[in-house]
Amino acid sequence: MVVCPDWDTLMEVYHEPIEKNYELLEEIGKGQFAVVRKCVELKTGAIYAAKIMRKRRVARGVAAADIAREAGLLAQLRHPNIVSLHKVIDTGKTVVLLLELISDGELFHWTPSSETEAAHVVRQVLLALSHLHSHQVAHLDIKPENILLSTPPPMPNIKLIDLGLSHRLVPGSDLRALFGTPEFVAPEIVNYEPLSLGTDLWAVGVLTYILLSGASPFLGEDKQETYTNVAACQYQFDNEFFGNVSEVAKDFIRSLLIKDPKERGTADSCLKHPWILTDSETSQDLSGAMISAVKRGCVQAVSQLLRQGAPLDVKDAKDDTLLHIACAAGNETMTSLLIENGVELDLANEKGLTPLHVAARNGHINLVRLLCLSGCDVDKTNRGIRADVTAIKYGHLDIANLLDKLRNGNQRENYIKQLQPTHRAIDRLQIRLLGHCATGKTSLINSLKSGIFSFGFFRRSRSQNYSTKREPSIELDVTSKHGSLSFEYSDNEYEGTIGVEWSRGNVGGECVFWELCGREDFLASYHHVLTFQLPAVHLITISLREPLTVQLQQARFWLRFIMDRIPPKNIGFAGKFVDIKIILVGTYAPEPQTPNSNGTNYLAPLLPFLQEFKAILGEEPIMVALDATNPSNPGVKLLRSHLTNARMEFLEDGVEAAENIRRRDKSHATAMYAPVANHDKQTGLVWTGLVEAWRSHVQTLEDPPVLLSYDELLIEVRKINPLVSIDHCRHLSQQLQALGECVILQDNLIVLNPEWLWRDVIGWQLSPEQRGRLGCRTTGVYTLEDFQARCPCPANQALQVLQVTNFCIPCDVDDDEVEYEIPCLNLIERLRGLWEPWKQCSTTSPHAGLRLFPSEAPLYHLIPIFPHLQAQLRRITQTWDPRDSDLYQWWRGSKLCIGPCESIITLEEDDQGYIEIRVRGPRGASSQCFALLSVIFDAIDTTVEIVAPALLLERHWLSPSQLRDYDEVLHTWEPAPLLSALIEKNFEEARFKNPFNGRQESVWDIVGCGTTLTENCIPGPRQPVKYIKSAVQRRLAQMLDPPDPHGQDWCLLAVRLGLGDRVANLDSTIDSPTLRLLACAGTGCTIGSLVKQLRALGRDDAVHLLLSHTPVFVLSLAIDSETGSTLSR
Helix, strand or coil, rough: EEECCCCCCEEEEEEHHHHHHEEEEEEEECCCCCEEEEEEECCCCCCEEEEEEEEEEEECEEHHHHHHHHHHHHHCCCCCCCCEEEEEEEEEEEEEEECCCCCEEHHHHCCCCCHHHHHHHHHHHHEEEHHHHHHHEEECCCCCHEEEECEEEECCCECCCCCCCCCCCCCCCCCCCCCCCCCCCCHHHHCCEEEEHHHHHHHHHHHHHHHHHHCCCCCCHHHHHHHHHHHHHCCCCCCHHHHCCHHHHHHHHHCCCCCHHHHCCCCHHHHHCCCCCCCCHHHHHHHHHHHHHHHHHHHHHHHHHHHHCCCCCEEECCCCCCCHHHHCCHHHHHHHHHHHHCCCCCCCCCCCHHHHHHHHHCCCHHHHHHHHHHHCCCCCCCEEEEEEHHHHHHCCHHHHHHHHHCCCHHHHHHHHHCCCEEEEECCCCEEEECCCCCCHHHHHHHHHHCCCCCCCCCCCCCCCHHHCCCCCCCCCCCCCCCCCCCCCCCCCCCCCCCEEEEEEECCCCEEEEEEECCHHHHHCCCHHHHHHHCCCCEEEEEECCHHHHHHHHHEEEEEEEEHHHCCCEEEEEHHHHEEEEEEEECCCEEEEECCCCHHHHHHHHHHHHCCCHHHCCCCCCCCEEECCCCCHHHHHHHHHHHHHHHHHHCCCCCHHHHHHHHHHHHHCCCCCCCCCCCCCCHHHHHHEHHHHHHHHHHCCCCCCEEEEEEEHHHHHHCCCCCCCHHHHHHHHHHHHHHHCCEECCCCEEECCCCHHHHHHHHHHHHHHHHHHHCCCCCCCCCEEEHHHHHCCCCHHHHHHHHHCCCCCHHHHHHHCCCEEEEEHHCCCCCCCCCCCCCCCCCCCCEEEEEEEEECCCCCHHHHHCCCHHHHHHHCCCCCCCCCCCCCCCCCEEEEEEECCEEEEEECHHHHHEEEEEEEECCCHHHHHHHHHHHHHHHHHHHHHHHHHHCCCCCEEECCCHHHHHHCCCEEEECCCHHHHHHHHCCCCCCCCECCCCCCEEEHHEEEEEEEECCCCEEHHHHHHHHHHHHHHHHHHHHHCCCCCCCCCCHHHHHHHHHHHHHHHHHHHCCCHHHHEEEEEHCCEEHHHEEEEEEHHHHHHHHHHHHCCCCCEEEEEEEEECEEEEECCC
């Protein structure tokens, strides 16, 4: 044994062969210049890990100084979370570090199952780093491979290993180096800037990101791209990986992944972050964490600290309270949170400034409003200076004027009271009437309102002498696969119909009636009525004068129409619609009716044919037969009773919810959170004084506004109450919409007059009577002046609404002129020669095509969608180079070209109607054709999501060989056989014989446009079940939730999927057990495996549903094979 003076720290080094006292066993690790082997001490039997490092000889090996540094640091810096050093042996050619053996594996091979487990590990890493950093030592190689588990999971202890790159970074040192693992290096390493202790904290941020998501934040396709991402600090929290990760955890990562190392904090400060703190942490630690979290602006972190008992009355070194800090930063959300939890409002800091002074000084007028709304003292002074004087001093006259208005205590209390919720719930019932023309919708509304006090606007009554009217010609072709609907009507009789008529009345309480005209021209607009305010009652009117087959066809059409337009969310047991109630109303029932007759028997014959609509009709459908023209008719009285019951059902919790909200907000100084309670359900919307004040204000205006943005509405409402915030305005609009007095559109637009929207804007443009008037252009393209000539209201407002509702697209003609395309008004017929056969079409030129079919009455379900598809295509092409692309559109057709490729999209009436898509290109343009087809798919998917999010379209692929031959009659491949074949075979193995020309065509020949099959193209059946469309999920719930007498339901499916032990937990009569089952199935459960189990279960109906509505292929945009992928198409 000798003392070696070459080491950084004096320590014992043994110069002897390691075999003298130790037996080397199997290799357990390996690096570039080192090998780690298990070894046993011969004398004691103790087991160690021998890290054998070869000394540098010329260019290879480890420098003696580096070995000495690592050994010296390990000898000095002993810590429970750092691997311990037992002995150093110098064999001459190698140096052996005998380290404690850690046998529970690397962190690299373990994935935490919860945030608690991840935080437990990260906390230990920070403790180790805190110890290192206290000695001015940076590890500089933090990564999962250098963290070993010393005890088994789920809450393992860890040890930090491999200090080979560690350096002592004393203040003033200027160490620059290019080393480390690319995914974990900090920007200062990439940019060759001085390293610091904060370099380790960046790696901890990356490590935490990976532990919580399984994804790497900066990993690129190659090392250079990874370095570029790191240098730019480009990362995001993808919802796919972070959908279930708390905001507090994200804030912890954000606090570390900061480009400037000085802003990353220290290991000690990280240990005080609320995500890291344990329940046993002291109140003092929480105080420091609170100040840090408020300064960073992390609301979620502050919320968690408050739940852990953190105090609110803490101050920083400048004697600023938490409220001072939040007000100085202008953080409205943080300020609201602190006030809601009872922070003191009027404490002064060392300069004598209150939070109100700080907000006024910095020009944060919204914070001034919030503080005043919460009850701060507006007259409190700082050395005799009020906050309004401070605002004037710093040039914020708007704040000074606001505070001056609030000096009057009574007026201030009145403003505050207006914004506080009352005990009264908004219980106005939304009633929507749908049905074909001449089914008595208008008469029914008048009868429901007749004889009872009513209010609001009323339409003029039309003649009820129906004996002189021509009945609509609506026929059902019983020989057709899907049936046939006709929307014919008499122009003379129905000229005044404007699509949607809005009125108010009283049927057992206040109601809003939305009458939807049965004319085909207006179907494209009805999704805006059916989805904007739920819950609602839908009355489907059916004339009992019509033949039974026509009654059935009308009932099925409108039921499907409604179901397709309600977003498939909140799916209940057996697919039940939670917020929808449907009542079938048979009008013009024969006379006389018995006083006690409910008329159900007139509609009962329809029920056996409406079983698939149980999800929306309910187990016991409500049906009423009545004379719509007679208010005293027993059927009308019965309908009133059903509407009253629906009101009670929808709003049964309304009063209780309103009272709870009122009590909650009364207990706080602020009403800030009152307006944002439960926007989606009327049960959470309550009256406030602001609603009453706004309605009174509007009545005093000579020319009330009809269309405002939220910013414009805020300006108007502040004329009533200067304390109003943007959140109060949003809630006001929600209240008005629940009252039926406004419609909230996208892009933050609010229509304050529903009649104006439907009569003067949408109804006027879609009305066929207006198309023949002066100024109409058959192209559907208008300049602003042309449009104004045919519009009954200001064109700029109407066009703004039409753009937001996807009816209109602005097109730049040149620098000074804009034209507006309205596809609904495009009446141009298709030109000849748009898709002429190419003279020399080789067998390798790419051709592909398909037809989109709804399940029933295709034409009339596609007609409302196609104009919106044309608008979407125009919107897409506006981002393309016009020199290399073109879009030509006509009535029910579009031709889209880019580069050498062409496509044509048409709405065809053959076979009851379908949308046909064809794509072609010259030889060598296969990938471009495939990309063009993908663009069209995206346009269709987006359009369906806007108009009919629950609509299911079957994709029937056209034979590519026949497309190349330009045959008149084409064979189509239905999706079910293609998907069924792909369960067992790949794209090229699955082949089919075309019965028309006898040629063999593989699935990839059919769908691939002739492009080369790539690895990221995955057969549809191999998708995980989580990618099943929501609309398909609802129908699966309809099929599999109800108990089956033979056991062929979700219970047996759970057993077949290996989840039989979870049946008791999955069982429910409120939620769908089938969807709960699919949600807990792992990623290994694919659509294909689900189909196999359903086949074995004998559920061919569910099998056909899945195979018909699963895409043939999906494109996997893989981020990393170990972290998951994103699926599209």
